[in-house]
Amino acid sequence: MKPFLFRNGAVHPFGIPLSHSWAAVGAILMAIQEYKIRTFIELGFEHGGLASIMAVRSRLLLFAYVGVDTNPRTDSDVHELMADSSLAHFVFGDVFSVDIIDYVKRQLVFSNYPKMIYCDNGDKPKELRTYAPLLSPGDLIGAHDLDHEYTYDDIKDIPDLERIEAEWLEDTRIVLFRKV
Numbered sequence: 229m230k231p232f233l234f235r236n237g238a239v240h241p242f243g244i245p246l247s248h249s250w251a252a253v254g255a256i257l258m259a260i261q262e263y264k265i266r267t268f269i270e271l272g273f274e275h276g277g278l279a280s281i282m283a284v285r286s287r288l289l290l291f292a293y294v295g296v297d298t299n300p301r302t303d304s305d306v307h308e309l310m311a312d313s314s315l316a317h318f319v320f321g322d323v324f325s326v327d328i329i330d331y332v333k334r335q336l337v338f339s340n341y342p343k344m345i346y347c348d349n350g351d352k353p354k355e356l357r358t359y360a361p362l363l364s365p366g367d368l369i370g371a372h373d374l375d376h377e378y379t380y381d382d383i384k385d386i387p388d389l390e391r392i393e394a395e396w397l398e399d400t401r402i403v404l405f406r407k408v
């Protein structure tokens with residue numbers, strides 16, 4: 229069995245479940261740190277565990293978070309955290325609908341700082357293909373569940389993306405790209 233840091237499952241950084249390993253949570257935070265991300269968009273937030281981290285970050289720093297989900301399973305704790313931050317919010321809808329794609333496009337033009345889209349719904353290759361074209365050079369796009377739900381071969385032809393290979397991504401299920 230994998231050491232607990234690398235085991236995928238429910239972890240609760242702020243008491244709200246998050247469906248990643250601790251190493252994957254660390255990798256997402258490292259991507260934000262290393263690439264100076266100021267806007268983080270999560271496609272599929274479910275219980276809101278990752279949203280809870282981003283909501284706290286957005287209260288402390290100039291940092292915006294948007295979570296999108298069709299059918300979330302959030303409880304009041306995460307809604308309270310989100311309500312305390314004017315730069316963090318949830319949107320309800322299908323990530324492949326024109327309305328949500330347009331909404332995300334509008335969020336991306338608000339700032340000239342680097343942005344990151346994180347794909348974690350039911351069809352990650354389709355999310356990567358749909359959302360990568362919206363990004364500007366220097367922005368990041370990542371997805372969970374590489375080699376579990378899809379392989380690198382399924383996504384390596386997406387134009388204008390350069391794969392990020394970093395020590396902190398090792399032993400996670402995250403694939404991360406930088407838009408060139």
Ligand SMILES: C[S@@+](CC[C@H](N)C(=O)[O-])C[C@H]1O[C@@H](n2cnc3c(N)ncnc32)[C@H](O)[C@@H]1O
Binds near residue numbers: 300324
């Ligand atoms: C694996 S969970 C997300 C886990 C969350 N990112 C985390 O780190 O804890 C997947 C979520 O994607 C949502 N989802 C699936 N298909 C979707 C779609 N087409 N549009 C929006 N959300 C979708 C589901 O409702 C579910 O809550």
